[in-house]
Amino acid sequence: MQHSSKIYVAGHAGLVGSALIKTLQSKGYHNIVTRAVYELDLRCQSAVELFFEQEQPEYVFLAAAKVGGILANQNYKAEFLYDNLTIATNVIHAAHRSGVKKLINLGSSCIYPKYAPQPLKEEYLLSGPLEPTNEPYAIAKIAAIKLCRYYHEQYGADFFSVMPTNLYGPGDNFNLETSHVVPALIRKFHLAKLLSAGKMAEVERDLLMYPVGFEVQAATWVDLLGQLGVTKDCVTLWGSGMPYREFLYVDDLAQALVFLMQNHSYKDVGELLNIGAGIDIQISELAQLVKKVVGFKGAIHWDSSKPDGTPRKLLDVARINTLGWQARVSLQEGLVASYAAYKNPVALVHNIVSHAEKCM
Ligand SMILES: NC(=O)c1ccc[n+]([C@@H]2O[C@H](COP(=O)([O-])OP(=O)(O)OC[C@H]3O[C@@H](n4cnc5c(N)ncnc54)[C@H](OP(=O)(O)O)[C@@H]3O)[C@@H](O)[C@H]2O)c1
Numbered sequence: 001m002q003h004s005s006k007i008y009v010a011g012h013a014g015l016v017g018s019a020l021i022k023t024l025q026s027k028g029y030h031n032i033v034t035r036a037v038y039e040l041d042l043r044c045q046s047a048v049e050l051f052f053e054q055e056q057p058e059y060v061f062l063a064a065a066k067v068g069g070i071l072a073n074q075n076y077k078a079e080f081l082y083d084n085l086t087i088a089t090n091v092i093h094a095a096h097r098s099g100v101k102k103l104i105n106l107g108s109s110c111i112y113p114k115y116a117p118q119p120l121k122e123e124y125l126l127s128g129p130l131e132p133t134n135e136p137y138a139i140a141k142i143a144a145i146k147l148c149r150y151y152h153e154q155y156g157a158d159f160f161s162v163m164p165t166n167l168y169g170p171g172d173n174f175n176l177e178t179s180h181v182v183p184a185l186i187r188k189f190h191l192a193k194l195l196s197a198g199k200m201a202e203v204e205r206d207l208l209m210y211p212v213g214f215e216v217q218a219a220t221w222v223d224l225l226g227q228l229g230v231t232k233d234c235v236t237l238w239g240s241g242m243p244y245r246e247f248l249y250v251d252d253l254a255q256a257l258v259f260l261m262q263n264h265s266y267k268d269v270g271e272l273l274n275i276g277a278g279i280d281i282q283i284s285e286l287a288q289l290v291k292k293v294v295g296f297k298g299a300i301h302w303d304s305s306k307p308d309g310t311p312r313k314l315l316d317v318a319r320i321n322t323l324g325w326q327a328r329v330s331l332q333e334g335l336v337a338s339y340a341a342y343k344n345p346v347a348l349v350h351n352i353v354s355h356a357e358k359c360m
Contacts, residue, residue, distance in 0.1 A: 001059055001102075001262050003028045008057035010042060010091055011064030015250055016106060016164075016257075018171040020061055023254035033057055037064075043083060048090040052098040059261055060095050060103040062088065062144075070133050070238075070309055072178040077136045084140030092147045096157050102265065103159040104257055105148050107141045107272060109246075109315055110134045111163060119316035122163075122272050131310050149271040160266045162257065165276035165315050169250030169334060170341030174210040176228060182247060182335070185287055186342055188235045189294040191225055195232040196298060209345065234299045235291075238306040241284030246314045248277045249334035252327045259325050268323065276315035277327040286331075293335045 001007070007024060011017040012034035024032055033055050040051050042064050066076075066083040073080055088105065095103045112120045113128030125145070130138045148159035168182035176184055187210065194203045203221050218224035222231075229236030256275050281289075287300055317326070329337075 001029070004031050005029070005059055006031045006033060006055070006057045007059045007061070008033045008055065009061045009063060010087075011062075013037075014063060014065075014067070015167060015169065015171045015173070016063040016253060017061075019169060019250040019254040020063060020257060023251065023258050027258060042090055043086040045086075045090045045094075048094045049097065052094040052100075056098055057095075058101045060091070060100050061257060061261070062091050062103060062105045064091070065106065066137075067173075068178040069180045069184070070307055073134045073137055074307075075177075080134075081136035081140050084137060085143055088140065088144035089147060092144065092151065092159060095159065096151050096155060101158060102261060103148065103157070104261060105144050105159065105161040107145055107161045107163045108137070109163050109165050109274070109276070109313055110138045111141050111145070111272075112313075114310055118312050119278075119314040120274065121316045122270070122274055122319060125272060133307060133309055145272050152266045152271075158265045160269045161272045162260065163272055163274050163315065164253050165246040165248050165274075165313070167248055167250045167253055169338050171250070172338065172342070174342060176212050181245070181283065181286070182290070182338065183342070185237070185290040186294060186335075186339055188228070188230050188237070189291050189296040190339070190342070191230045192232060192235045192298055193294055193296040195222065195225065195230070196296070229301075229303070232298065234301050235296070236301045236303050237287055238303055239283065239308040240304045241287060241300075241302045242282065243308050243310065244280040244282050244312040244314065245286070246276050246278075246280040247286075247331055247334070248275065248327055249329035249331075249337070252277075252329050255328075256320065256325050260323075264323060273320055273323075274315040274317050275320055275325075276317045277331075278315070278317045278321075280312065280314040281331065289331065290335060293332070293339055 007029055009017050009020050009032060012021050040047055042048055064087050066080055112124050114131040115128055116124040145161040148161050151157040151159050172183040173179045174183045174187045218227060253275060
């Protein structure tokens with residue numbers, strides 16, 4: 001990949017996409033193509049085909065998807081399957097038709113069976129039933145992995161898939177209904193800290209800046225937060241706190257994706273490759289860590305009536321380590337950076353907007 005190569009980042013405004021743009025630019029790549037969802041809805045096959053025909057990108061990172069936590073996966077099952085399936089089939093097929101040199105498809109560790117042995121090796125794909133709470137998402141992701149593989153086998157396309165573990169970082173989704181665990185923890189502890197300090201103007205600003213997601217009827221901000229499990233003394237969190245999860249800082253993932261695009265192909269990667277930190281942490285311990293980073297002094301209550309999901313999910317990252325990449329940012333460092341970015345979203349939006357202006 002040359003610095004002048006035309007690179008299409010699908011999903012450039014998302015958590016992964018925005019980190020990828022930042023990393024590509026920092027490495028001197030300057031011919032990056034992006035489209036906002038209102039300009040190009042990747043679920044629309046004819047629009048996607050026209051886009052590839054006109055733009056002729058040489059390299060593609062497929063990081064556009066409908067993404068969310070357990071609750072969103074449960075509430076929007078049809079969209080999680082339909083959107084992710086159509087985005088993947090449209091982009092991969094159009095990339096093949098227009099002669100894209102290399103495509104990296106973003107999958108997820110959710111594709112592995114619920115009771116697969118830990119740590120999860122790439123070969124466990126399709127070796128058992130999936131976790132029911134994210135089955136629609138996983139099925140769409142598995143179809144995309146197979147599509148890349150079959151375009152490689154049938155036509156020699158250099159299209160392969162990577163399975164990142166749980167990601168977090170600047171640009172995360174802080175909507176409490178659809179967010180993943182790390183941004184949900186950061187936001188809940190931050191709001192509880194503001195309540196305990198009586199900083200109601202800052203509470204109001206936060207609630208106006210980031211959507212809450214849930215349809216909650218409340219007379220005051222304090223009532224509203226109480227219904228979401230946030231008070232000045234205590235934060236209520238979903239589940240038992242017992243499961244173990246692995247977390248990767250999104251800039252580490254972006255480094256891995258660019259490294260793979262520069263140095264590797266389907267021949268050495270195979271149909272899928274795990275990308276993770278290689279270590280996991282119990283959710284209750286993660287909650288304590290986030291609480292400390294945010295500076296909330298109150299209690300944590302666990303609501304065990306809510307689902308936990310898979311008991312443990314740790315990726316085996318031996319293969320990507322052998323290819324020459326490993327994670328660098330510690331969880332503590334990543335959480336500090338994520339909290340800072342959450343409190344200053346303007347800087348992030350500025351980066352995305354200034355990139356979009358350069359592309360016009
Ligand atoms: N986040 C994680 O923990 C995680 C973990 C493992 C794997 N992954 C994978 O990494 C990839 C990126 O995830 P992410 O966390 O960056 O998600 P994200 O922050 O939600 O970003 C997804 C991006 O896709 C775009 N998009 C969604 N539907 C679209 C459509 N119909 N047409 C065009 N663009 C569309 C979104 O645009 P709008 O912003 O305009 O909606 C957004 O920019 C996904 O494939 C995901 O499965 C994520």
